[in-house]
Amino acid sequence: MVLNRRGWIATVAALGSAIIAGRAKAAGRGGRKQMVHHVFFWMKTPGRQADVDKLIAGLETLRGIPEIRELRIGVPANTENRSVVDGSYGVSELMVFDTVEDQRRYQDHPIHKRFVETCSGLWERVVVYDSIDV
Structure with missing residues (x-):
């Protein structure tokens, strides 16, 4: 043209x-640049769907925390097996916050504390990746 x-x-x-x-x-x-908080959970009893469902239901309660701008909950996708892909976790959550301070407030929020109290027995390992927009 x-x-x-x-x-x-x-x-x-x-x-x-x-x-x-x-x-x-x-x-x-x-x-301000937004912050991404990505958490991966490895289940104590991998393959037990009832536990996965309970963890997902617990994560859904976090939607009640006003500082969270976006919340996505997922399980490993059935993608191509490649050396750079780690699908060994059971459940993940990805959150977006406007600021690092908002993420700190989320950590102290009663809904988050209740989630940890009620669901921490479901996982054996947690890995968190926090990043800020560039």
Whole structure:
């Protein structure tokens, strides 16, 4: 497609607007970069579906914590077996917070504490990966 001068200027203006809109969205968060909190659970009794279901139900209660912007709960996907893929865990949760401080408040929230009290007997190992947007 060949653009004349007006078409080219309109395209550049549209791209610029998209960039500005993206920056405005970040500024709406106070210019802060969001934090991702990804937790992997290895079950005490791997293969016991009732325990997996109980852990998932416990994780669902965390949706009541207002600091959580996004919560995803999952189990290992049936993907290609590759050396870089670790599907040995039983359940995972991925949360997004607006700030590191929001994640700290989540840790101290009564709903989170109740989840740990009621569900910690289901897992034998937990690994957490926390990251901040760049």
